[in-house]
Each structure stands twice: as C-alpha cells, then as structure tokens.
Amino acid sequence: MKYMNKSLEELHKMLKNGEVTSEELIKESLELSHEVQEKYNAFVTILDDAKGTKITDNILSGIPCGIKDNYSTRGVLSTGSSNTLKDYVPFFDATAYAKLKSAGAIMVNKTVMDEFGMGGTGTTGHTGIVLNPWDKTRMCAGSSAGSACAVAAGVYPYATGSDTGDSIRKPAAYCGIVGYKPTYGMISRYGLFPFASSLDHLGVLTRSVKDAAIVVDNMKGIDKYDMTSWDSSKIHLADSLTGNVKGKKLCYIKEICDINEYENPSEELKEHFNNFFKAIDKCKKLGMEVEEVSINRTLLNALASVYVVISCAEATSNMSNLTGIIFGPRGEGKTWDEQTKDYRTKGFSSLIKRRFVIGSYVLQAKNQERYFRNAQRVRRLLVDAWKDLFKKYDAVILPVGSGPAKHFEGDNDMLSKETVTLEEHLQVGNFGGFPSITIPDGFINGLPVALNITGNCYDDENVLNIAYALENAMDYKGQIAKEVK
Amino acid sequence: MGYIAMIGLEMHCEGSETNSKVFSSARNSYSTTPNENIRPIDMGFPGVLPVVNKKCVENALMVSMVLNCKQPEYMYFERKNYYYPDMPKNYQITQETKPIPVGIYGYVDYECNGEEKRVRINNLHLEEDAASSDHLYDTTVIDYNRAGNPLFELVTEPDFRSADEAVAFLEHMRSVYQYLGVSEADTRKGHIRCDVNVSIMDESLDPEEPSNWGTKVEVKNVNSFGGVRDAINYEIKRQTKLKEEGTYDEMPQQTRRWDEDSQSTIFMRSKIDAVDYKYFVEPNIPKYKLTKEWLDEIRASIPELAYDRKKRYMNDYGLSEYDSNILVKEKKISDFFEETVKLGTDPKEACNWVNGMILSYLNYHMITIDEIYMTPDMLRDLIKLIDDKTISSKQGKDVFAKVLEEKKEPLEVVKDEGMMQIVDESAIEDVVDEVLAENPKAIETYDPENPKALDFFIGQVMKKTRGKANPGIAYKMMKEKLDNMKK
Numbered sequence: 001m002k003y004m005n006k007s008l009e010e011l012h013k014m015l016k017n018g019e020v021t022s023e024e025l026i027k028e029s030l031e032l033s034h035e036v037q038e039k040y041n042a043f044v045t046i047l048d049d050a051k052g053t054k055i056t057d058n059i060l061s062g063i064p065c066g067i068k069d070n071y072s073t074r075g076v077l078s079t080g081s082s083n084t085l086k087d088y089v090p091f092f093d094a095t096a097y098a099k100l101k102s103a104g105a106i107m108v109n110k111t112v113m114d115e116f117g118m119g120g121t122g123t124t125g126h127t128g129i130v131l132n133p134w135d136k137t138r139m140c141a142g143s144s145a146g147s148a149c150a151v152a153a154g155v156y157p158y159a160t161g162s163d164t165g166d167s168i169r170k171p172a173a174y175c176g177i178v179g180y181k182p183t184y185g186m187i188s189r190y191g192l193f194p195f196a197s198s199l200d201h202l203g204v205l206t207r208s209v210k211d212a213a214i215v216v217d218n219m220k221g222i223d224k225y226d227m228t229s230w231d232s233s234k235i236h237l238a239d240s241l242t243g244n245v246k247g248k249k250l251c252y253i254k255e256i257c258d259i260n261e262y263e264n265p266s267e268e269l270k271e272h273f274n275n276f277f278k279a280i281d282k283c284k285k286l287g288m289e290v291e292e293v294s295i296n297r298t299l300l301n302a303l304a305s306v307y308v309v310i311s312c313a314e315a316t317s318n319m320s321n322l323t324g325i326i327f328g329p330r331g332e333g334k335t336w337d338e339q340t341k342d343y344r345t346k347g348f349s350s351l352i353k354r355r356f357v358i359g360s361y362v363l364q365a366k367n368q369e370r371y372f373r374n375a376q377r378v379r380r381l382l383v384d385a386w387k388d389l390f391k392k393y394d395a396v397i398l399p400v401g402s403g404p405a406k407h408f409e410g411d412n413d414m415l416s417k418e419t420v421t422l423e424e425h426l427q428v429g430n431f432g433g434f435p436s437i438t439i440p441d442g443f444i445n446g447l448p449v450a451l452n453i454t455g456n457c458y459d460d461e462n463v464l465n466i467a468y469a470l471e472n473a474m475d476y477k478g479q480i481a482k483e484v485k
Numbered sequence: 486m487g488y489i490a491m492i493g494l495e496m497h498c499e500g501s502e503t504n505s506k507v508f509s510s511a512r513n514s515y516s517t518t519p520n521e522n523i524r525p526i527d528m529g530f531p532g533v534l535p536v537v538n539k540k541c542v543e544n545a546l547m548v549s550m551v552l553n554c555k556q557p558e559y560m561y562f563e564r565k566n567y568y569y570p571d572m573p574k575n576y577q578i579t580q581e582t583k584p585i586p587v588g589i590y591g592y593v594d595y596e597c598n599g600e601e602k603r604v605r606i607n608n609l610h611l612e613e614d615a616a617s618s619d620h621l622y623d624t625t626v627i628d629y630n631r632a633g634n635p636l637f638e639l640v641t642e643p644d645f646r647s648a649d650e651a652v653a654f655l656e657h658m659r660s661v662y663q664y665l666g667v668s669e670a671d672t673r674k675g676h677i678r679c680d681v682n683v684s685i686m687d688e689s690l691d692p693e694e695p696s697n698w699g700t701k702v703e704v705k706n707v708n709s710f711g712g713v714r715d716a717i718n719y720e721i722k723r724q725t726k727l728k729e730e731g732t733y734d735e736m737p738q739q740t741r742r743w744d745e746d747s748q749s750t751i752f753m754r755s756k757i758d759a760v761d762y763k764y765f766v767e768p769n770i771p772k773y774k775l776t777k778e779w780l781d782e783i784r785a786s787i788p789e790l791a792y793d794r795k796k797r798y799m800n801d802y803g804l805s806e807y808d809s810n811i812l813v814k815e816k817k818i819s820d821f822f823e824e825t826v827k828l829g830t831d832p833k834e835a836c837n838w839v840n841g842m843i844l845s846y847l848n849y850h851m852i853t854i855d856e857i858y859m860t861p862d863m864l865r866d867l868i869k870l871i872d873d874k875t876i877s878s879k880q881g882k883d884v885f886a887k888v889l890e891e892k893k894e895p896l897e898v899v900k901d902e903g904m905m906q907i908v909d910e911s912a913i914e915d916v917v918d919e920v921l922a923e924n925p926k927a928i929e930t931y932d933p934e935n936p937k938a939l940d941f942f943i944g945q946v947m948k949k950t951r952g953k954a955n956p957g958i959a960y961k962m963m964k965e966k967l968d969n970m971k972k
Contacts, residue, residue, distance in 0.1 A: 072532045085531065092525055094532060191532040198768035226534050227770055314768060317566050320575030321529035336570045363566070363763035372765065 003028055004064070005154045005480050008211045012059040022052030022062030022106065029064035029108045032155045040131040040153065042146035044069045045077050045110040053104045059214050061104025066150050066159030069110040069125075070117055071097050071202075072191035076107070080116045080193045081125030084322045084347035087329065094191025095226065096160065096202050096219045103218040108156065111146030115349050117164055117195040118315060119143055122171065123408065124349050132174060133481035134447050138405040141174040143167040144205060148175040151205045152481040158206040158215050164195045165307055166400075166426035168203045169438040169452055174405035176440045176448025176479055178471075179205050180212040180464070182237075183457045184433025185230050187216065188223030196314035199307075199430040207478045209439065209468040213237035216460075240461035245469040246287035248462075250453075251393045252280070254294045256422055263418065268403040272449050275442035276399040279451055282473040283397070288466070290397070295385055302378045304424040306431070309362050309375035316359030322347070383432040390456035395463055397453050398425055400438050404447035426452060435460040437467045440476035446484035448476070487688040488728065490721050491698045492651050493643035494713075495680040498662050499614060500544055500635035501669045507613050507635035508535030508578055508770075515674050519628040527616075527632045529573030534769045537562070541635040542587070544667040545611040546775070546783050548637055549588025551661055551790070552606045557585035559774055562611075562767040567760055571616040571627055579612035579638075581764050586610035588639075597653035604654055605642040612636050617675070631675075637667070643682060643698065648717035652710050655679070660791045663816040672709050679707045681743075683720040685728065699724075700736050704750050707743045716743040719750055794819055802832035811840050817854045818844070824861035834868050842885050858889050867895040874955055876904050906955045910962070913946070913954050917962050920945040921970075933968050942967065 003011060003025055014020045033046045043066075055062045067073060070080040072090035079085045093101065101107075112125045122130040122145025130145035132138040133153040140149045144161035148171035151159050161168035163181040172179025181203035189200055204215040217238050222231040259265050259273050283290050324331045324343030331343030348356075362371035389396055402419040429436035429452075436454040443449065453470075455463035471477050506513045511524040526533035542560060549556055561584045564576045580586035588609035595602055616632040618625050639658070645651040659677065662668040670676050684699035691697055702724070704716045720741075727733040738756035766772075789797075791813040798809040813819045818839065825835040843864075847854060867888070871881045876899055887898040899905055907913055920942055921928065932938050939960065946959045 078531075080531070088531070090530070090532075092530075189532075190534050193531045196768075225536060227536055313765065317564055317576050317763070317765070320566065320568065321531065321573060323568075323573075323575065325570060326528050326573055327530065337568070340568065360763065363765060365761050365763070368763075368765075 001028070001032065001154055001480075004032055004156055005478070006157070007208055007478060008059050008063060008157050008214050011063050011157065012061075015055045015062050022055065025062065026050050026052055026064050026106060026108060029156050032153070033109050033150070036133070036150055036153045036155050040133055040136070040149050041128050042112055042130050042149040042153075042155075043109040044079055044081060044112055044125070044127055044146070047076065047108055047110075050106055050108045053106060056104055058103045058218070060100065060218055062106065063104075064106050064108040064156040065100070065215075066109050066111045066147055066156055067097055067100075067107045068113055068144055068147050068160050068162055070113060070162055070193040071110075071160060072193070073097055073107065073110065076110065078110065078193075079126065081113045081127065082115045082347065082349075082352075083126045084324070084328050084343065085193075086126060088327055090191070092191060095188035095223045097191065099219055099221065100160075100215075105218070109150070111144070111150060111159055113145060113147075113162075114143035114167075115352055116193055116315075116319065117143040117162055117167055117200075118311075118352050118355055120166065120170060122146070122149075124351055126349075129408065132405045133483065134176065135405065135484050137409075138407050138447070139174070141170040141401075141405065144171050144179075147205045148172055148177060148179070151175070151207060152177050154480040157211055158204050160215075160219070161203050161205050162192055162195075163201045163203050163430065164199045164311060165424070165430055168201075168205060169426050169429075169436060170401060172205050172438045173400040173440070173450030173452075174448070175205075176450075176476065176481060177205055177207050178209055178212050178437065178439050178467075179203065180209075180216060180437040181429065181435070182216055182220065182460050183435045184430075185226070185228040186220045186232050186235075186435075186460065188221070188226040188229045190223055190225040194314075194318040196311040197318060198314060199311055199427075201430065201433075207480075209437065209464055209471050209477075210238065210241055212437065213241055213464050213468075235458075235461060237461060237464055241465055241468040243465070243469045243472060245283075245466050248288045248395075248466055249393045250283055250288055250290045250395055250397045250466070251293045251389055252290065252397050253300075253425075254292050255297050255300055256398055256425055257292070266403070268444055269419070271444045272399055272401075272403045275444070275449055276451055279441045279470060279474065280397070283470060286469050286473055291393070293389060293393075299378070299381055299385060300421045300425075303382060303427060304420050306375045306378045306382065307424065307427045308358065309371050310379060312355045312359035313363050313372050313375075314359070316356045316363070319352075319356070379431045382428055386428055386432055386434065386454075387456065390459075394459070395453045395455040395466055397451060399441075400426065400450045400452045404444050404449050426454075429454050433457055435463045437463060439467050439471050439474075440479065441474060442476070446482075448479075488685040488721075488725055489688055489692060490646055490717070491643040491682075491684045491686060491692070492645035492647070492717055493682040494639075494641045494645070494651055494654065495682075496639050496641075496655060496658060497678045497680075498637045498639075498658070498668050498670055499631075499674075499676040500541055500611075500637055500667050501671075501674070501676055502667050503538060503540045503544065503635060505538055506633040507538050507541045507611065509633040510536070511633065513634050516630050519626075520630060522630045523632070527573070527629050529575070535562075535578055535767070537770055538635065541611060543783055544635070544665070545587040545609070545637055546780065547665055547787055548639075548662070548667060549591070549609050550784055550787060551665065552588055552591040552593055552609055552639065554588030554591030554606055554609055555585070556588060556775060556780060559584070559772045560587070561772050562770045563764050564767050566763040569615070570625070571618050571632070573616075573629070573632070577613060577615070578767050578770070580610035582608055584766075593654070593657065595654050595657035597650045602650060602653070604644040604650075607640040607642055609637060609639045612638060637662075643684070648714040648721075651681070651717055652714050655710050655713060660814065660816065664788060664790045664794075666788065675708065677708070679713050680705050681707055681713055681716050681720075683717055683724070685721060685724045700733070701738050702736075702750075703740045705740055705742045705753065712743055712745065715748060716750060719748070723750070791816070791819070798832070798836075802826075802836070804832065804836050808836050808840055811844070812836060815854070821854050821861055825864050828861055828865040830865045830868050834872075835864065838864055838868065842882065846889065858892050859885075863888060863895055870895060870899060874908055874957070875899065875906055877906070877956075880904050903951070903953070905953060907950055907953045908955045908958060910958060913950075913958050913962060916946050916949050916954060917942075917959065917966060919949065920963075921966060928967065928970060931967050931971065933971055939964055939967070
C-alpha cells in the first residue's frame with residue numbers, strides 16, 4: 001500500500017505536485033478492493049473500469065472512494081444489499097453522490113450493508129457477511145459494514161454511509177475509524193434508499209476528523225428534491241477545525257458511564273470505560289470542562305423500544321414500493337398481488353420481515369395510540385432531555401457500545417438488558433437529528449474501541465472541532481486495521 | 486310509512502390547473518399518450534421524495550375558504566398505506582382530520598330547483614391522485630400520467646335529502662372550481678369522481694339525531710353526475726325495499742360500487758372488512774406554518790364567483806335572471822361573453838348571440854367554447870356589421886355559419902359573399918332615379934295611400950343592386966320621390 005493509507009490532504013498535495021496520478025490511485029484502490037473482497041467480503045460491486053478525473057482545487061478530485069450500496073448511482077448496480085433489488089440499476093444519482101462526483105471524487109466500489117440498512121451486524125446483506133478487518137471472527141457492526149471495513153483496511157480514505165440508528169457510528173467504532181453523520185437534512189436524502197425517513201441520515205466513514213469534514217463539505221447542501229434539506233452554505237466544516245477548544249463544555253451521562261450502574265461488569269467493559277475516562281482527562285487537559293449529568297433512567301430504558309417502533313413503522317411503509325412490478329425481479333403468480341407476495345416472500349430476509357410485522361402492528365388503528373404515538377411522545381421527551389443538556393454544554397460525550405466488535409457466534413441483534421442503553425444511546429442522535437461523530441479512543445486486546453461526541457442541531461462545526469482536538473490529543477488518527485489473529 | 490334519505494358526498498376534483506403535479510415536478514396535464522408526464526417519484530423508484538407544490542396548497546386553501554371552512558395553523562400531510570397497482574409507492578400522501586387538513590367544518594349554500602339550500606362540509610383535503618388503469622379482456626394496463634396529480638377531496642355531512650339536491654350541489658361545486666381557476670372540472674376528462682353515502686330513516690324520527698340515520702351504505706367510484714343521481718335513486722329504492730321486506734336491520738354497514746352497465750350498485754365489502762390504512766404523518770414533508778399574511782393574500786385573490794357575476798349581469802347589464810343563469814353556468818362561456826362586452830359590444834346583443842347561436846352550435850356539435858372557431862373579437866365584428874346595417878340580421882346568421890364553416894373572419898365572409906349592403910345614399914339615389922326614369926307607366930298608377938304600391942319600385946331597385954341596397958334607405962328615398970311627383 002503506497003497511497004491509500006494517506007489522508008485526503010496528503011493525496012491532494014501529491015496529485016497537485018504530480019507525484020502521483022489519479023489513475024495510479026485508482027489502480028491501487030482497485031487492487032486493494034479485490035484483496036479486501038477476498039478477505040472480508042466488503043463489496044457488492046467493484047468498478048474495474050473506474051477512470052481518473054482532472055485534478056482541480058477540490059481536495060476530493062481524482063481520489064477514489066466507496067459508496068454504500070443504498071445510494072442510487074446512475075448506471076451502476078445499487079442493491080441496498082437486498083435480493084429484492086439484486087439487479088436494480090438506477091437511472092438517476094442520489095444528490096449526495098452527484099455532488100461528490102462533481103467534486104471529482106471517483107467511486108471504485110459499492111459497499112455491502114445490512115439489507116436496506118436494517119441491521120447492526122453486517123451479516124444480513126444478500127452477498128453474505130462482512131468480516132472485521134481487525135479480527136475475521138468478529139463483525140464490523142452495521143449497517144455500513146462494507147464502508148467501515150474498506151476504510152479501516154485502507155482501500156481508500158473514505159466511504160459514504162447512512163445512519164438511521166447508529167449505522168455509521170457503530171461500525172466506525174468497531175473498525176477503529178471515524179464515523180460522522182451531520183445534522184438531519186444537511187445532506188439531501190434524495191436517491192438514498194429509505195429505511196425510516198425521519199431518522200435517516202447520510203454521512204461518511206474516514207480515518208480522521210479532518211477527512212470527514214472535507215467529505216461532508218462536498219456532500220451537503222440544500223436540495224430542491226428534499227424538503228427536509230436546509231441551506232448550510234454558511235457552514236464550512238473543514239475550515240472550522242482550529243483545534244482550539246478552550247472553555248468548551250462537555251458532559252457525560254452517569255446512568256450510562258458509571259461502572260457502578262452495572263451489576264457484574266465484564267473486564268472488557270471496565271477497560272472500555274477506562275479508555276473513555278482517559279479520553280475525558282485529555283479533554284480536560286485541552287482546556288474543556290467536563291461534567292457528569294444525570295438523565296431519568298426510565299426515559300433511557302425506553303430508548304431502544306422507541307427506536308424499534310418508529311423505525312419499523314416508517315420502514316414498512318417506505319418499502320411498500322418494493323413489489324417487483326415496476327423494478328426488481330418479477331415474482332411468480334397469476335395476479336399482481338400474488339406476484340408481489342411471491343417477490344417479497346422470497347426477496348426479503350427474515351429479519352426484515354420481522355421488522356415489517358412489528359411496523360404494521362404498531363401502526364394499526366387499534367394499536368397506534370399505544371405504540372406508535374407513545375413512541376413519538378417518548379422520542380420528543382428524549383430529544384428535549386438532550387436539548388436541555390445542549391443549553392449548558394457544547395456536546396455530550398459517551399462511550400460507543402460495550403466494548404470492541406462482537407463475535408459472529410453467539411452474538412445476534414438481540415440485546416442484553418444490562419447494556420442496552422450503552423449499546424443504543426447513539427439513536428438519540430437520530431431522534432433529534434443531532435450532529436454526531438465517533439472517533440477511536442483506544443484498544444482492548446488489540447481491538448479498537450471508540451467514543452462518540454454529539455451536539456445540538458446545526459452546531460456541526462463545534463462538534464467536529466471538539467472531536468478534532470481530542471483526536472489530535474490521542475494516537476489513533478489515520479490507523480489502518482491490523483489483523484490480531 | 487315514508488322514509489327520509491340521508492345522503493352525503495365525497496367529491497374528488499382533480500386540480501388540473503397547475504403546471505406540475507402536487508408532490509412531483511412532472512407536468513400536470515391531460516394527455517392521451519400514456520406515461521408521458523412522469524418522473525421517478527410517480528413510479529415509486531427507491532429514494533424518491535415528495536416536494537409540495539405550493540400552488541396546489543394555495544389553490545386548496547382558496548377552495549377551503551370558499552367552503553367557509555376553518556384553515557389549519559400548520560400544514561401536515563399523512564400517509565395512507567395500502568397496496569394497489571395504480572399506486573407504485575403503495576401509500577398515498579393525503580390528509581386526515583387529525584391533524585386538521587386544508588379545511589374543516591364549513592358549509593356551502595347552493596340552489597336546487599329555485600330553492601336555497603345549505604350543506605355542511607366536514608372537511609376538505611389535498612391529496613395525490615393514483616394512476617389510471619384500463620381493464621381489458623384478460624389484462625390491465627396502467628397509465629401513470631395521472632399518478633400524483635393534485636386532488637381536492639371534500640366530504641359533506643349527510644345533509645342531502647334527494648338525488649336532485651346532491652346533483653345540484655355537485656353542479657354548484659363544479660362552477661366554484663371553474664371560477665376559482667383551480668380545475669377545469671371536466672367530467673369527460675375524469676376530473677370529478679364521487680363516492681356517495683346513502684341511508685334511509687323513518688320519516689317520524691328526528692333527523693338531527695345521528696343514531697336515527699340508519700345504516701350507512703357507501704357507493705364508490707361514481708364518475709358522472711348522471712351516475713350520482715342514478716346511484717342515489719337506486720339505493721333509496723333498494724333500501725326502501727329492504728325496509729318493507731323487514732330485512733333492513735340485517736343489512737351490514739357496507740361499501741358498494743356503481744355499475745354503469747347494469748345500472749345498479751354491487752356489494753364490495755362490509756364494514757368489518759374495511760381496510761386499515763395505518764395513517765401516519767408523512768415524514769418527508771416538514772410541517773409548516775400557514776402565516777396570516779399568506780392566508781390574507783389568498784383570500785384577497787378569490788375571484789368573483791358565478792353567483793356574484795349573475796347579480797352583476799342583472800343589475801349592471803339589465804339582463805334577465807334566466808339569461809344571466811345560462812351565461813354564468815360555465816365559466817368559460819361567461820368569460821367569452823364578458824370579453825365580447827369588454828370589446829365594446831352591447832351586453833344584451835352579446836347575450837343574445839352567446840346564449841342563442843353560440844350555445845346551440847356548441848350543443849349541436851358537442852364541443853366546448855375553447856374549441857369553437859369564433860372568438861369574442863369576431864362576435865364583436867359580426868354584431869357591429871349588423872348594427873351599422875352593413876348586413877341584415879338575417880344575413881348575420883348566415884355569416885355566423887360561414888365563419889365557423891370556412892374558418893374566416895366575419896368581414897371576410899361578408900366581402901366574399903357579396904353581402905355588403907349599399908348604404909351610400911347617393912349611390913342608392915342613382916339607382917332610384919334610374920328605376921323612376923324607366924317606369925313612367927307605373928308612376929302613373931302609383932297610389933300613395935296604398936302601402937303595397939311601393940313594392941314594385943323597391944323590387945326594381947333590389948334587382949338592379951342584386952339585393953345589396955339597404956332596404957330602409959331605398960324605401961324612404963323612393964317614397965319621398967314618388968310622393969313628391971304625385972303632389
């Protein structure tokens with residue numbers, strides 16, 4: 001690996017100086033793609049015919065990247081890692097991808113994900129499971145599993161992701177890289193296969209905060225095709241990274257971070273918190289104030305259920321368009337409803353079907369008040385609780401998950417009751433549309449772990465700058481995965 | 486025992502008068518070429534998002550105001566989830582009563598057989614239309630041109646007591662939609678579609694009490710006003726028969742459909758099998774506040790409606806109520822009339838032509854006023870030719886026919902047909918003198934007291950001018966000269 005382990009700025013400089021050409025970068029990235037595909041199964045499509053572009057002043061120009069397979073890419077297979085769209089080639093680009101393309105970015109592959117983003121393991125895509133590049137017996141988490149795997153393995157400096165619960169930020173944590181989803185609506189959702197529209201965010205996985213800022217600067221912007229997008233032309237993420245965070249205020253939540261809140265905590269969990277509090281000390285050394293705050297435990301306990309109810313409800317409606325009639329493989333049957341039923345029965349994995357059943361159930365007239373509307377109310381309470389924190393603090397800082405990447409065996413999407421809030425708190429970032437970034441904060445037995453920084457809506461510059469300063473005070477920037485076994 | 490019918494309507498009217506569809510940038514226009522006006526969203530491709538057409542909301546709010554409804558503080562849209570092949574997303578973006586749609590709890594005054602009536606409006610909402618399907622022998626074809634077109638759906642309370650009232654209301658609303666300029670409201674283009682609710686109750690019971698209303702039967706997809714009338718009358722008859730047979734109480738609340746071929750309603754499903762639409766607020770359209778300024782602006786832009794126009798025609802132009810009613814019935818006809826008057830034509834004369842020759846021509850040829858070759862300019866010219874005696878009014882009718890037949894301007898027809906009357910007095914005088922000089926014997930027998938005595942001389946003048954001499958002038962001149970000779 002000569003180039004693809006470098007940062008965007010380094011590569012841009014080399015391209016500008018003529019030390020390397022766009023074609024050479026693509027060639028290396030494609031070779032690495034095939035290698036990583038062989039080892040970890042991270043891609044749905046590898047674009048062997050990718051061509052270089054002219055090098056402009058845009059840092060992204062001429063540099064390869066990966067695109068999650070739920071982004072519509074004109075003329076290029078876009079499956080959402082689902083059998084229902086296994087041959088679907090869109091005839092229009094997702095706005096975010098169109099913007100990257102016009103910045104000169106070069107897509108070299110489409111990355112595997114959990115089917116339509118509905119999963120957190122990277123094991124439910126129609127092309128098979130994605131292995132963690134640090135340890136092949138472990139998962140990358142999901143749903144942006146392929147993107148996280150490829151960036152961590154050094155295939156390119158960045159890959160796009162989408163995040164409905166934690167689908168960028170969790171896999172980034174398990175793969176030892178940076179995962180950032182900006183404020184809801186900063187990046188247009190047009191052309192992204194929807195999972196749960198009110199929670200869906202686009203974002204990026206990189207190996208540094210600066211790279212994340214640069215990429216999102218090029219993806220964001222108001223879009224006439226997405227009414228929830230907003231004008232962020234006054235926000236310049238990369239330019240706002242000064243590293244000066246003196247006087248910034250952070251808080252962490254006692255109910256999540258205090259080891260005494262857990263009965264029989266594992267050694268792994270202790271070490272994870274140990275890493276976290278070392279990072280907290282670094283924050284203080286950087287001149288930030290960090291305080292412990294308390295949030296009602298009952299409210300926190302409801303978090304995961306609220307997510308399930310709302311995301312499943314929206315998903316079941318959003319994915320009603322998948323019938324195999326207009327696009328997708330036509331099902332068998334004499335009538336349109338028989339064909340639709342056959343297509344959906346055969347096409348969707350059982351996990352997704354389970355979620356559709358939940359979504360339908362909570363939306364039924366007789367259940368809607370008890371489940372769906374109550375979930376919306378609790379969502380509001382949780383968002384308000386976080387917004388209250390943002391009145392006093394620049395950001396909430398919390399550990400991501402309960403430790404390093406989980407093993408495939410014995411682990412599934414079911415959550416242990418003890419650590420459920422610890423595992424799922426990132427979802428609040430989706431409930432409120434908050435800017436949220438995960439950065440690595442250490443290792444446990446050679447496997448990366450991470451922390452997350454989440455701030456108030458539209459305060460992306462501040463959140464990224466805090467992450468940038470902390471990243472610089474630690475040693476994990478730009479790291480490439482090294483297999484531990 | 487007698488019964489009272491309780492009739493309510495759900496009237497869907499396509500908002501045909503916007504450039505693009507309600508949540509899609511595809512063209513909103515009637516087309517006979519299938520699948521011509523579509524964008525990815527109309528086909529439900531993955532990743533497409535709805536974008537609200539502000540003009541559609543504005544139009545819907547205008548209708549809401551005319552229906553005397555309350556407008557919401559915030560605009561919301563909802564998803565109605567069900568699977569059907571004419572709706573590729575398999576959910577429809579619409580509005581429900583909670584949160585408040587574009588209009589709620591209003592009323593409309595309308596006229597039925599000369600009587601003023603009032604119907605309460607439960608709500609008005611803005612939604613997207615589905616595609617249209619054509620059921621062929623063993624297959625169905627779908628045309629997505631209509632998918633995503635704006636649709637106004639108004640729901641009345643069951644305040645109609647007869648098919649006449651329901652149809653009079655529909656006609657009133659068609660005129661409202663046309664006058665507001667929000668829809669062509671053309672049933673032939675499928676712009677208006679209705680669901681009809683009918684129940685009957687014993688005459689002796691209190692109609693103010695909903696529990697007396699009987700069992701609601703909904704008849705879906707009635708697509709013409711005649712169909713509405715027939716469906717209501719059919720249901721009243723059917724339900725009355727059930728009452729008389731004593732089986733009415735066994736009838737479940739149900740949905741039926743109107744079958745045009747058999748002229749009857751056919752059972753579709755009972756209330757128990759009703760679809761659960763799993764409504765929830767559309768997450769891709771942020772709720773937005775309707776500002777007082779915007780609402781005031783819309784209210785101020787409401788144009789003069791048929792009723793006000795009618796009053797103005799009677800008061801300002803001195804037209805009869807009968808004529809005024811005919812003129813305002815179709816907005817485009819009324820517009821044609823107004824344009825003609827604006828060009829300087831006497832309103833009464835314009836009215837006579839529009840309500841007479843023009844309407845009968847339209848009816849005879851079954852076309853709309855848009856399709857007739859005659860324009861207000863041409864009508865003005867034609868009337869002027871008659872007024873200044875260039876042609877006679879009898880000739881005027883011939884000119885009218887030739888204009889339409891040969892697609893020519895009236896003046897052109899008059900010239901080409903040699904209809905130009907001679908009105909120049911000295912020219913007529915030359916001919917008169919010629920006739921007198923050639924007929925000394927007739928002058929001798931001329932009797933000024935006999936009214937028929939002039940006919941011979943005038944006949945000679947007309948012969949010489951091939952009928953073009955203005956008969957009035959010729960008559961007056963001839964009589965004067967002859968009378969002088971006889972003195």
